[in-house]
Each structure stands twice: as structure tokens, then as C-alpha cells.
Amino acid sequence: MKRPALRLVLALALPVLLVTVWWFASAGSTDVYRPPLRTILTTFPDVWTGERLRADVLPSLLRLLAGYAAAAVLGVALGTVIGSYRRVRAVCEPVLEFLRAVPPPVLVPVIMLFAGIGDTMKVAVIASGCVWPVLLNTVEGVRAVDPVLSETARGYGITGAARLRHVVLRSASPQIFTGLRQALSIGIILMVISEMFAASNGLGFTIVQFQRQFAIPGMWTGILLLGLLGFLLSVVFQLVERRVLGWYHGLRASSRRSP
Template sequence: MTVVIWWIYSSTSASYAFPPLSEIMTRFRELWLFDRFISDVIPSLGRFAVGLAGGATAGLLLGVWLGASRNARETFDPVIQFVRSLPPPALLPVFLLVFGLGDPMKIFIIAFGSIWPVLLNTVEGIRGIDPTLRATCDVYKISPLKRLTSVTLPAAANSIFAGLKTALGIAFVLMVVSEMVAASGGIGHFVVESQHSYAIADMWSGIILLGMLGFLFNVLFDQVQKRAVYWPA
């Protein structure tokens, strides 16, 4: 319904900043279904996937360790609280100095932003496990690996997936930001370059593509989450 209203309302638009939706969708079809899909969309999604996977894996492993060890948690908590408070975009100059303008910089900034929600939610999920469940594992002398895979992770799954969903959104935003600031390709770079060259319909087509991709990722994640974990009523 919103699209229909936008289409009708903008059909007579003479605004330079808000061209008709029909013009935007024509450019969308020409650019993203054919011309720039391989050159921009695939590289962006590749960096997004690698950065999110790296950050989520690191956050999960560190979260399991810190959640299970009170001493480690108390020792490293001040450092974690300080580092996670740093806005990832503010660290772009540092990552540029260390990694240059290539893909590693973009991947590391995505990973840096996505690690924290997974780590913190994993820690809280493990800390919230029923003490009786822990005691039962001790009584039956369940091995650490078996306890981790059969008890700890399933019990903390709801919290972990909540962190993963937050990380998904953060990673997507950082993918775009890193390409807007320092890149020679990608969807974010295309949007900025279109604005600089006054190709406003092209710019809007890139923004619409990002909205569609973000919506698709959330739908897919929700489906995976529904099949992987149980949310109590």
C-alpha cells in the first residue's frame, strides 16, 4: 500500500531530490538486476557475510568462556565495557592505517561492531542457566564438551540468538558505512558516488536495494531462529 501511495504521489513530482518512483524503479531494474549486481552487490554481501561470521564466532567463543568463568569475567569486564563503548565508525581511521583501503579493513570493522552483542548476550545467557541444571551435570560427571553442546548452549540459545539478531543489523549498517567512507566499489560507495554526481534516481535505487536486503535478511534470520530455538510464551 505504501509503495502504491508513493508511486501515485510522486508521479507528477518535479522535485530534484525526490524524483518519481517510476523513474527510480526503472534505474533499479537497469542497475541492480543486470549492470552492477556482480560488481557491487556480491562484493558487499561477501564482506558482510565474512565480517558478521567472524565477529559472531569470536563473540560466541569469548562469551562462553567469560560466562563460564567468574574470575575471567571480573578480570576482563572493565576492558570489554570500555572497548565496546567505542563507536565503530570512530575507529575507521585506525583500521585504515592498519589495513589500508582493501577488503580487510571493511571486514574487520564489521566484525568489530558485531562481536559485542553476541558476546554480551552469550555471557548473560550462560549466567542465567538454572543452578539446578549445573548441579545435575556435576553429579552425573558430564564431560565439559558434552555439557557445552548438550546443556550450556541449548539453555542459552534464546539469549544468543537475540545477540545474533542485533549483530546482524549492526553488521549491515557497518557494511554500508565502510563503503561510503573508503571504498572503490560496493552498494554504499555507489550511493555516495551517485549523490556526488547528481544521479539522484540512481542514489534512490541503491537506498531501496539496501532496504530490501535488510528486510530479506531479517525475514531469513527469523525463520532460522524459529526452527533453532524455542521462545517461551
């Protein structure tokens, strides 16, 4: 009875403490750049009305979703092909290593040349930044399929599409998810900066607008909202991951108990 209660207290104590400190430390602030937390919080509902959520947050999220999904599909598909053939892998490796090493944000000006400044550009930027971690992790995962498992499948006549679906992709799924997780944080970064660069709506655009108009409390609410969004997306991701990779976490836990 006491343990869960203690755990709850421990989990809440620090956040509450931090918020309290922020609240009181900023309470009498006259610094325009650091408004009192009270002001930020009271501004929040005024700024992020339903209308604004629909007009700015939703488009951002849709672009993120589209780019991320495209990157996931493309990355897994290409990664499976490259990972399955030793020679293809050897041919592609140096090029992939280079392309992965390019910091994704510099793709924004490049892709703007091709796709202008519309939604296509933003989706393309997000997709082209997110694809590398997915692709490279898929290659590693596909390559590392256990030979015994692979021969067992062959012995039972599990080949072709069934092998891909039941053996290769499942076996690579822990690595694929590692890639997807890295891609998610890159995707959020690219979503924001592609909108900061050139846009007429979206979260990144709005926050920069606030900053340029010196609507400082508004800007702070935007930062809070972005943080909240990042947190929520990571929670959703974890839920999905726990469902899909339940077997993997169990396997790891059991092999840790008896090495």
C-alpha cells in the same frame, strides 16, 4: 474462512496505500531530489543489472558474511570462557563495558590505519563492531545456566565438551541469538559506511557515487535495494532463529499460559 482473508487485507492495505500515495504524490514532481516513483522503478532494472549485482552487491554481502561469521565465532568462544569463570568475568567486565560503548563506526578510521582500505579493512570493521553484542550476550547467557540443570548434568557424568555442547551453549542460545540479531543490524550499518568511506566497489560505494554524480533516481534505487536487503537478511535471520530456538518460544508460550 473470513479471518485469514481479513488478515490478508489488513496486512496489505497499508503498504498498498503508502505506495499509492507515494506514486501519485510524486507523479508530477519536478524536484530533482524527489523524482517520481515511476522514474525510480523504471530506473531500477537498468541500474541493478546482473553485472552490477555481481560486481557491487555480491562483494558487499561476502564482506558482511565474513565479518559477521568471524564476530559470531569469536564472540561466542570468548563469551563462553568469560561467562564460565567468575573471576575472569570480574576482571574483564569494565574493559568490555567500555569497548562495547564505543560507537562502532568510529572504528572505521582506526582500522583503516592498520588494514588500509581493502577488503581486510572492511571485514575487520564489521567483525570488530559485531563482536561486542554477541560476546556480552553470550557472557550473560552462559552465566545464567540454571543451577539445577547444571547439577543434573554433573550427576549424570555430562562434563567437558558434552556439557558445553548440550548444556551450556544450548541454554545460552536465546541470549546468543539476541546478540546475533543486534550484531546483524550493526553489521549492515558497518558494511555500508565502510564502503562509503573508502572503496572501489560495493553497495555503499555505488550509492554514494550516484549521489555525487547527481544520478538521483539511481541513488533512490540504491536506497530501495539497501532497504530490501536489510529486510531480506532479517527474514533469513528469523527463519534460522525460529528453527534453532523453536523450543525456547514453545517454552515461553507454555509458561505464559500457566505461570
